[in-house]
Amino acid sequence: MSTALPLAWADWFQLFTHFLSLSLLAVGGAIATAPDMHRFLVDEHGWLSDSQFNASIAIGQAAPGPNVLFIALLGWHVGLNTGSLGWALLGVLLSMLGIMLPSSALTFLASRWSHANRELRAVRAFKQGMAPIVIALLVATGWILASAHGDAARDWPLWLTTAVSTLVVWRTRLHLLWLLGAGAVLGWFGVL
Amino acid sequence: MPDAPVAARQQPRSPTDLFLSFTALALQGFGGVIAIAQRELVERKRWMTNEEFVEEWAVAQIMPGPNIVNMSINIGGRYFGLRGALAAVAGLLLAPLLIVLALALLYAQFAAHPGVVGALRGMGAVASGLIVATGLKLFPGLKKNALGMPICVGLGVLCFAAVALLRWPLAYVLLGLGTCACVLAYRRLDA
Numbered sequence: 485m486s487t488a489l490p491l492a493w494a495d496w497f498q499l500f501t502h503f504l505s506l507s508l509l510a511v512g513g514a515i516a517t518a519p520d521m522h523r524f525l526v527d528e529h530g531w532l533s534d535s536q537f538n539a540s541i542a543i544g545q546a547a548p549g550p551n552v553l554f555i556a557l558l559g560w561h562v563g564l565n566t567g568s569l570g571w572a573l574l575g576v577l578l579s580m581l582g583i584m585l586p587s588s589a590l591t592f593l594a595s596r597w598s599h600a601n602r603e604l605r606a607v608r609a610f611k612q613g614m615a616p617i618v619i620a621l622l623v624a625t626g627w628i629l630a631s632a633h634g635d636a637a638r639d640w641p642l643w644l645t646t647a648v649s650t651l652v653v654w655r656t657r658l659h660l661l662w663l664l665g666a667g668a669v670l671g672w673f674g675v676l
Numbered sequence: 677m678p679d680a681p682v683a684a685r686q687q688p689r690s691p692t693d694l695f696l697s698f699t700a701l702a703l704q705g706f707g708g709v710i711a712i713a714q715r716e717l718v719e720r721k722r723w724m725t726n727e728e729f730v731e732e733w734a735v736a737q738i739m740p741g742p743n744i745v746n747m748s749i750n751i752g753g754r755y756f757g758l759r760g761a762l763a764a765v766a767g768l769l770l771a772p773l774l775i776v777l778a779l780a781l782l783y784a785q786f787a788a789h790p791g792v793v794g795a796l797r798g799m800g801a802v803a804s805g806l807i808v809a810t811g812l813k814l815f816p817g818l819k820k821n822a823l824g825m826p827i828c829v830g831l832g833v834l835c836f837a838a839v840a841l842l843r844w845p846l847a848y849v850l851l852g853l854g855t856c857a858c859v860l861a862y863r864r865l866d867a
Binding site: 509513539543545546547548550551552553556561576587590591596599605608609610611615616618619621622623625626629630643646647649651652654657663666667668670672673675 | 702703704705706709710711712715719727730731733734735736737738739740741742743744745746749750753754758761765768769771772773775776777779780783784787790791792793794795796797798799800801802803804805806807808809810811812813814815817818821822823827828829831832833834835836839840843846847850853854857858859860861862865866
């Protein structure tokens with residue numbers, strides 16, 4: 485974006501409330517809200533460019549820490565587009581507070597309640613019943629991330645990398661950072 | 677209740693300990709913190725067993741919001757109430773946030789560099805493997821599950837097919853399969 489984006493306080497407020505409203509819909513992680521974030525920030529308001537949006541997600545995935553930080557980057561880029569670092573920091577604050585406050589408060593209360601009532605048959609049934617499903621969800625998440633590799637005939641080195649790292653993590657206690665480092669090096673030299 | 681090996685059980689000493697522990701695991705968690713969380717909290721620190729980890733994860737998963745953030749709230753809150761929850765979340769987010777912002781500043785200059793693009797692809801491929809492996813490692817924890825192994829496997833396969841292959845929305849799958857699973861478990865548990 486060449487010219488500074490004019491954003492009034494009302495716009496920031498709208499951004500904050502939009503993130504608030506998405507917070508409770510983010511079942512399965514903040515990334516689940518990405519399509520709606522894109523619609524709101526890029527298509528509807530033009531506060532972000534497509535490439536900034538994609539960069540936010542890519543950095544959030546690649547950097548250490550929870551992927552929800554891509555939300556902070558969305559706010560950061562919106563702020564930068566208005567032309568200053570101060571606004572960028574405000575964007576980080578508003579977007580993170582918005583996306584986290586409702587869901588975190590609800591989780592805190594729910595976890596206190598479920599711990600206080602952990603002997604309750606319904607609570608035990610919930611935890612035991614959900615266990616196989618959330619485990620399968622992890623495998624499914626990994627699968628979906630891996631499918632982003634694309635065509636298996638062309639991108640087989642990527643699939644192979646995923647398969648090998650799955651096996652190594654599953655069967656050995658090798659530190660995970662070695663694997664990530666190896667992936668980065670292979671990728672850097674264009675092997676993958 | 678699954679009986680844990682009580683002897684080896686540890687727990688966080690203070691909110692500061694929680695903050696530092698979660699900072700440490702967040703900084704090691706590329707492409708999803710869950711893999712490193714299982715290794716640190718269960719295998720190294722022994723704050724919880726695999727069974728407990730799955731139970732906490734179930735709560736974290738079903739609640740809206742980022743799973744790992746919810747998990748840190750559960751664990752922090754368990755030991756030190758609101759202070760613990762805040763300490764754990766802050767640990768999880770603060771240092772990574774600074775790194776992510778620094779990366780964003782750099783990324784603008786290096787985004788087009790083929791080496792960087794390739795390295796991100798490579799790390800992404802490894803990271804998806806880490807997540808699959810975490811699921812596989814947690815699986816034996818189901819041995820003591822009230823549902824019994826055959827039903828657990830059946831539910832797991834259905835869930836995988838619905839989410840990974842058919843790409844059904846997560847909320848429906850959790851609601852549909854989850855309700856069936858919880859009702860089944862309820863019937864199999866003693867009152």
